[in-house]
Amino acid sequence: MPSILRHLLFIVVPLIAVFAVLPGVYQNHLLLFNFVIFLTLAQGVNIIYGFTGYLPFGYVGFFGAGAYGFAIMVMHYQSPAIIAVLVGGLVGVALGLLLTPLLRLSGAYFAIANLAASLAVLHFVANPALENITRGPYGVSLTGTFNPNDAYAAALVVLTLTLAAVVYLKNSSFGLALQAVREDAVSASMAGVSVVKMRVIAWLASALVAGLAGGVYAWYVSVFYPDNVFSGDFSIFAIVFALFGGVATITGPIVGVIILYGVYNLIGFTTPQYFQLIYGLLIMGLVLFLPAGLVSLATRRGWHVP
Amino acid sequence: MSPDSAPILEVTTLVKRFGGFHALDGLSFHVTSGEILGLVGPNGSGKTTAINVISGLYAPDGGEVALDGHSIGGVASHKLVHRGINRTFQIPKPFLSLTVRQNIEVALAHGRAGVAPPAMAALLEEYRLTEVADRPAADLNSAQQKMLDLVRALATGPRLLLLDELAAGLNPAELDWIAEKIKALASTGMAIIVVEHLMGFIEHITDRVIVLNAGKEIFEGTLAVAVKVPQVIEVFLGGEHAA
Numbered sequence: 178m179p180s181i182l183r184h185l186l187f188i189v190v191p192l193i194a195v196f197a198v199l200p201g202v203y204q205n206h207l208l209l210f211n212f213v214i215f216l217t218l219a220q221g222v223n224i225i226y227g228f229t230g231y232l233p234f235g236y237v238g239f240f241g242a243g244a245y246g247f248a249i250m251v252m253h254y255q256s257p258a259i260i261a262v263l264v265g266g267l268v269g270v271a272l273g274l275l276l277t278p279l280l281r282l283s284g285a286y287f288a289i290a291n292l293a294a295s296l297a298v299l300h301f302v303a304n305p306a307l308e309n310i311t312r313g314p315y316g317v318s319l320t321g322t323f324n325p326n327d328a329y330a331a332a333l334v335v336l337t338l339t340l341a342a343v344v345y346l347k348n349s350s351f352g353l354a355l356q357a358v359r360e361d362a363v364s365a366s367m368a369g370v371s372v373v374k375m376r377v378i379a380w381l382a383s384a385l386v387a388g389l390a391g392g393v394y395a396w397y398v399s400v401f402y403p404d405n406v407f408s409g410d411f412s413i414f415a416i417v418f419a420l421f422g423g424v425a426t427i428t429g430p431i432v433g434v435i436i437l438y439g440v441y442n443l444i445g446f447t448t449p450q451y452f453q454l455i456y457g458l459l460i461m462g463l464v465l466f467l468p469a470g471l472v473s474l475a476t477r478r479g480w481h482v483p
Numbered sequence: 484m485s486p487d488s489a490p491i492l493e494v495t496t497l498v499k500r501f502g503g504f505h506a507l508d509g510l511s512f513h514v515t516s517g518e519i520l521g522l523v524g525p526n527g528s529g530k531t532t533a534i535n536v537i538s539g540l541y542a543p544d545g546g547e548v549a550l551d552g553h554s555i556g557g558v559a560s561h562k563l564v565h566r567g568i569n570r571t572f573q574i575p576k577p578f579l580s581l582t583v584r585q586n587i588e589v590a591l592a593h594g595r596a597g598v599a600p601p602a603m604a605a606l607l608e609e610y611r612l613t614e615v616a617d618r619p620a621a622d623l624n625s626a627q628q629k630m631l632d633l634v635r636a637l638a639t640g641p642r643l644l645l646l647d648e649l650a651a652g653l654n655p656a657e658l659d660w661i662a663e664k665i666k667a668l669a670s671t672g673m674a675i676i677v678v679e680h681l682m683g684f685i686e687h688i689t690d691r692v693i694v695l696n697a698g699k700e701i702f703e704g705t706l707a708v709a710v711k712v713p714q715v716i717e718v719f720l721g722g723e724h725a726a
Contacts, residue, residue, distance in 0.1 A: 364577065
């Protein structure tokens with residue numbers, strides 16, 4: 178069996194199946210939805226950081242832009258939710274195109290510039306002068322499209338497509354070329370790889386993922402403020418989850434979200450007073466002892482991790 | 484050697500400046516298919532800069548680089564690779580976290596070789612990388628990394644190969660071995676430019692050398708003649724040694 182089929186069959190299908198069945202047996206649907214959103218965002222970070230090495234500290238910019246793309250379609254054009262989600266994805270891509278010059282930067286400079294860009298988009302959207310279009314700082318209420326069950330299903334579809342994209346990257350010469358660019362851009366060009374084109378494609382793909390995720394998020398919650406959907410927590414969480422599991426793999430970000438977001442909620446329910454202490458220690462431990470993520474426990478023994 | 488046809492690469496009064504420093508200051512030379520040309524000269528004379536301009540890492544500030552009679556100055560590296568130019572690096576630059584096999588796969592998949600490049604297994608075997616094929620490139624020793632760098636270049640099926648100090652750091656047995664490999668490549672019609680400090684190695688494999696000083700060629704011919712030319716002796720050893 179070719180490995181691309183194996184990855185789809187033994188990683189993507191079971192994960193999606195579990196999250197499709199869980200709402201029937203577990204009551205906290207919002208928690209399940211958040212898991213799906215973070216699984217998607219962590220894989221989006223995986224596409225851009227794991228495969229090209231750009232750390233997107235302002236990743237939430239695409240998410241928030243997608244959420245507002247959804248809101249504007251619904252508020253002003255009475256568009257069906259599905260169409261509005263797709264537009265949310267396109268808004269993410271458009272913002273990605275606008276920010277392509279950032280790819281000239283590298284390392285911390287890229288991360289800082291990307292963070293600044295996401296704050297700029299937040300303040301643009303939240304500007305009271307745009308109240309007629311975005312409702313400015315007063316937030317949006319999209320009661321007309323409110324349908325958590327459909328929104329949850331749409332989120333699962335977005336997650337499936339995102340996972341399929343990562344499986345493709347993991348199994349194609351395109352994904353290999355992206356990793357080559359991450360390792361050494363000069364050598365990659367000497368292997369015949371068009372470095373700029375590769376980076377832009379990965380960048381826009383990860384923007385699309387976040388834009389779509391933002392769209393379904395807006396659909397699900399239906400009432401939100403700029404500060405909610407542009408919250409830096411989304412960027413930080415998605416990055417930490419992806420890194421905790423291990424990037425440039427399919428399973429790493431999945432394991433990262435399940436464990437870390439699971440622990441996050443477990444502490445939140447049981448001992449909220451120690452919440453930040455425990456979580457902070459966990460992340461420090463990760464950075465100190467497992468900088469390449471949980472999967473490195475296996476890879477350093479020579480085991481192959483899909 | 485068969486310098487019978489038109490040159491594959493023609494470099495004419497090439498200029499490359501870094502700020503006020505003229506790394507290349509009117510360099511001219513040519514190389515034909517099947518020929519091994521040596522570029523020699525003291526440190527800082529512009530050898531690596533010449534390779535970097537020809538392979539598209541730098542755009543020239545003046546003069547012309549022509550491949551098959553078409554100007555290629557300033558064309559992006561990956562496009563030059565597709566047109567048949569490739570190179571190795573003085574300090575090898577493999578994709579460290581990828582396996583040796585994946586390193587080569589990237590070049591095989593994206594090099595768009597004009598003629599079918601050698602198969603993966605043949606490349607691994609011929610350059611003594613079969614044993615380490617599934618290890619990350621980071622695990623290789625420096626000689627192996629140099630061979631991987633060379634194989635990465637060969638996997639794109641180059642017609643013009645630029646070797647930047649490939650021999651430095653190899654032991655005598657490895658030197659003899661790689662010299663034969665380079666000669667065999669040239670005998671298939673590949674044009675090869677060799678930048679090297681090891682004069683014995685240069686003497687052994689090149690048909691012709693260009694001696695560079697301060698970004699210009701000061702001699703063209705065989706190494707045996709070059710070492711008797713006062714100007715060449717002067718730039719290598721200092722004025723008092725020139726007879």
